[in-house]
Amino acid sequence: MSQPLLRVRDLTQHFRVSRTFTAKAVNGVSFDIYPGETFGLVGESGSGKTTIGRSIIRLYDPTSGSVVFQGREISGKLDRDTEGMLRRDMQMIFQDPMSSLNPRKKVASIIGEGLDIHRRYRSKAERDTAVGALLEKVGLSKSHASLYPHQFSGGQRQRVGIARALIMDPKLIIADECISALDVSIQAQVVNLMKDIQEETGCAYLFIAHDLSMVKYISDRIGVLHMGYLVETGTADEIFANPVHPYTKSLLSAVPLPNPKFEKRRRPVAYDCKAEGVDYAVGHERTVAGTHKVLATDDELARWTA
Amino acid sequence: MDMRSDRTVLQIIDLDISFKTSAGVVHAIRGVNVELRKGETVAIVGESGSGKSVSMKAAVGLLAGNATINSGQILYRYVDDDGSEEIVDLLQMPKRQMRSTINGRRIAMVFQNPMTSLDPTMTIGKQVMEGILLHRKVDKQAAARRALELLELVGITHAEARMRSYPHQLSGGMRQRVVIAIALACDPDVLICDEPTTALDVTIQARILELIREVQDRLGLSVIFITHDLGVVAKVADHINVMYAGKIVEVGTVDEIFYDPRHPYTWGLLAAMPDLDTSDARLVSIPGSPPNLLHEPKGDAFAARNPYALAIDEKAEPPMFQVSETHYAATWLLHPDAPKVEMPAELKVRIAHAFEDAKERR
Ligand SMILES: Nc1ncnc2c1ncn2[C@@H]1O[C@H](COP(=O)(O)OP(=O)(O)OP(=O)(O)O)[C@@H](O)[C@H]1O
Ligand SMILES: Nc1ncnc2c1ncn2[C@@H]1O[C@H](COP(=O)(O)OP(=O)(O)OP(=O)(O)O)[C@@H](O)[C@H]1O
Ligand SMILES: [Mg+2]
Ligand SMILES: [Mg+2]
Numbered sequence: 001m002s003q004p005l006l007r008v009r010d011l012t013q014h015f016r017v018s019r020t021f022t023a024k025a026v027n028g029v030s031f032d033i034y035p036g037e038t039f040g041l042v043g044e045s046g047s048g049k050t051t052i053g054r055s056i057i058r059l060y061d062p063t064s065g066s067v068v069f070q071g072r073e074i075s076g077k078l079d080r081d082t083e084g085m086l087r088r089d090m091q092m093i094f095q096d097p098m099s100s101l102n103p104r105k106k107v108a109s110i111i112g113e114g115l116d117i118h119r120r121y122r123s124k125a126e127r128d129t130a131v132g133a134l135l136e137k138v139g140l141s142k143s144h145a146s147l148y149p150h151q152f153s154g155g156q157r158q159r160v161g162i163a164r165a166l167i168m169d170p171k172l173i174i175a176d177e178c179i180s181a182l183d184v185s186i187q188a189q190v191v192n193l194m195k196d197i198q199e200e201t202g203c204a205y206l207f208i209a210h211d212l213s214m215v216k217y218i219s220d221r222i223g224v225l226h227m228g229y230l231v232e233t234g235t236a237d238e239i240f241a242n243p244v245h246p247y248t249k250s251l252l253s254a255v256p257l258p259n260p261k262f263e264k265r266r267r268p269v270a271y272d273c274k275a276e277g278v279d280y281a282v283g284h285e286r287t288v289a290g291t292h293k294v295l296a297t298d299d300e301l302a303r304w305t306a
Numbered sequence: 307m308d309m310r311s312d313r314t315v316l317q318i319i320d321l322d323i324s325f326k327t328s329a330g331v332v333h334a335i336r337g338v339n340v341e342l343r344k345g346e347t348v349a350i351v352g353e354s355g356s357g358k359s360v361s362m363k364a365a366v367g368l369l370a371g372n373a374t375i376n377s378g379q380i381l382y383r384y385v386d387d388d389g390s391e392e393i394v395d396l397l398q399m400p401k402r403q404m405r406s407t408i409n410g411r412r413i414a415m416v417f418q419n420p421m422t423s424l425d426p427t428m429t430i431g432k433q434v435m436e437g438i439l440l441h442r443k444v445d446k447q448a449a450a451r452r453a454l455e456l457l458e459l460v461g462i463t464h465a466e467a468r469m470r471s472y473p474h475q476l477s478g479g480m481r482q483r484v485v486i487a488i489a490l491a492c493d494p495d496v497l498i499c500d501e502p503t504t505a506l507d508v509t510i511q512a513r514i515l516e517l518i519r520e521v522q523d524r525l526g527l528s529v530i531f532i533t534h535d536l537g538v539v540a541k542v543a544d545h546i547n548v549m550y551a552g553k554i555v556e557v558g559t560v561d562e563i564f565y566d567p568r569h570p571y572t573w574g575l576l577a578a579m580p581d582l583d584t585s586d587a588r589l590v591s592i593p594g595s596p597p598n599l600l601h602e603p604k605g606d607a608f609a610a611r612n613p614y615a616l617a618i619d620e621k622a623e624p625p626m627f628q629v630s631e632t633h634y635a636a637t638w639l640l641h642p643d644a645p646k647v648e649m650p651a652e653l654k655v656r657i658a659h660a661f662e663d664a665k666e667r668r
Pocket of ligand 3: 049050051095176477478479
């Protein structure tokens with residue numbers, strides 16, 4: 001295989017909230033993302049997905065661990081050149097579109113901002129054309145360029161965030177729940193668009209989501225996160241055809257189906273790692289088969305694969 | 307003022323709203339009717355930008371400054387503090403009275419974007435307690451206990467320590483759950499949830515839906531649920547309103563909409579839902595995009611994207627045709643003179659499967 005575009009090793013991110021409480025958001029997470037592929041990151045609310053994204057793109061200073069992007073270490077102090085490379089080649093689509101878009105700026109300047117900073121156009125007309133074309137690509141219209149973020153619906157705003165990330169032609173896009181605010185039809189449109197852009201430009205995605213059917217659909221490989229630990233990784237097929245970790249199994253069992261007669265009766269399968277006596281801190285990454293890996297002790301692995 | 311039935315709690319009648327923008331006037335809501343009965347859950351589904359949030363913001367008096375209500379009523383039935391029953395038009399009620407007697411206390415809304423309803427400078431414990439102290443006659447300690455209990459109920463771990471956290475120290479889904487806890491804190495009559503579970507994984511989502519249902523069984527809470535997640539709708543809704551371009555285009559019981567949909571837009575929505583068996587290279591989406599409401603659509607707003615469109619769709623907007631006592635759809639295909647058109651074959655297969663599945667997993 002080629003060199004990974006992004007290599008994350010033992011990434012740890014802790015937040016001291018008070019004297020007695022430290023939020024251990026991410027605990028020793030390792031994974032690689034190769035050029036042009038989509039790595040799906042799933043896990044329950046509060047499991048550390050957003051934190052991983054924000055640590056990688058350096059909105060946080062990682063507590064420990066290493067992050068190598070295009071061959072350069074980006075987890076420590078950044079020199080100017082590396083920082084420029086990072087700001088240009090890595091983009092993030094934020095989970096919360098409202099608080100990530102400047103409310104006082106029109107959509108045209110929000111989307112065009114990156115172009116302005118990196119002087120990516122020759123004339124104003126060229127810039128406006130680029131912005132307009134992208135708006136249409138994400139299913140909005142050119143006339144939306146003159147509106148402010150609060151004048152959009154939740155889903156429309158999310159697409160503004162997507163357009164802003166795409167306009168820079170980045171190598172890696174961290175997409176944090178970028179489609180969960182969209183209805184199914186537009187979800188499909190945006191996911192198809194993301195796939196097209198990937199084919200066109202060869203960019204890679206770190207695709208953060210909780211909707212398993214969509215993650216399965218878009219991802220080449222998947223990582224399952226629980227309480228800040230990556231408990232299982234593998235190709236989409238490996239994970240979905242043969243989930244090993246009990247947390248992954250419980251996630252898969254809970255996907256709601258568009259079937260009221262069935263849904264109205266269903267009770268989700270619960271998983272409680274304490275009750276099952278699983279301590280993530282003592283497990284190690286074990287290979288199940290091929291690229292399929294699970295965080296477990298020997299004992300647990302034997303039990304779960306039995 | 308007349309409501310459809312004695313059990314109706316909230317009724318939106320012919321609501322029509324437009325927005326002034328620098329690009330022109332956006333006619334966002336073009337005649338919306340929704341009925342909510344006591345103890346029931348009504349879902350509103352529809353494409354992004356179809357007007358779901360705006361319709362509900364109108365009901366809690368929180369429309370943006372550039373909005374104009376052109377016509378309509380939002381009737382609300384409640385029991386006054388002295389025990390008498392009142393029916394009011396929320397659109398006529400002064401803002402101040404709305405805040406003191408309705409908002410939060412009787413009608414609570416969980417907004418689509420949790421950050422907009424949380425104060426970034428106040429701990430979440432304080433924010434949950436605030437409403438309790440304002441509307442309930444309890445002391446600070448009791449309010450704090452109730453707040454802690456609510457945070458635990460919505461699945462916040464280390465709730466005691468988190469009471470002192472600020473919103474930015476929580477994950478997206480945790481913030482959303484805090485907002486739900488705040489909404490439930492005052493035991494409202496009506497809960498309006500705008501995409502309350504979009505940022506939540508399936509397990510937490512199930513837990514929240516369960517919690518809402520519990521309150522519903524216990525206190526007769528009536529719920530309006532805005533969501534695009536048809537799995538969630540299948541789980542919680544009694545009735546469904548399908549919205550398109552500022553109008554309700556189909557309404558029915560949950561079974562009628564899922565197993566016997568009549569509007570081609572509803573067909574598209576149901577067909578676009580991926581499931582874990584989806585393996586095609588591309589997802590199906592409804593072709594084209596929703597009309598830009600800066601320009602008033604002529605005829606049926608869905609016509610341009612509708613493979614089953616008839617000539618009349620270009621000229622006249624279809625009225626609501628009745629399918630059953632509870633099921634209506636606004637499509638000319640239901641006109642007695644229309645050619646007979648069936649839903650797409652794949653969708654038919656899917657629905658048949660769903661039926662079998664429901665039987666098997668019994
Ligand atoms: N700035 C911060 N200060 C303190 N704690 C934080 C901070 N940011 C995140 N955390 C904590 O880290 C944990 C992981 O949060 P994160 O936002 O990464 O979760 P997530 O997996 O993205 O969840 P969601 O699906 O709900 O968005 C949570 O317990 C959260 O409270
Ligand atoms: N303040 C405003 N000024 C101008 N247009 C607005 C304003 N608020 C909403 N709109 C427009 O009204 C329409 C309906 O918006 P609304 O927020 O109700 O959509 P929605 O159905 O909730 O969509 P979503 O699923 O994306 O949240 C959209 O086209 C939106 O652009
Ligand atoms: Mg998150
Ligand atoms: Mg909305």
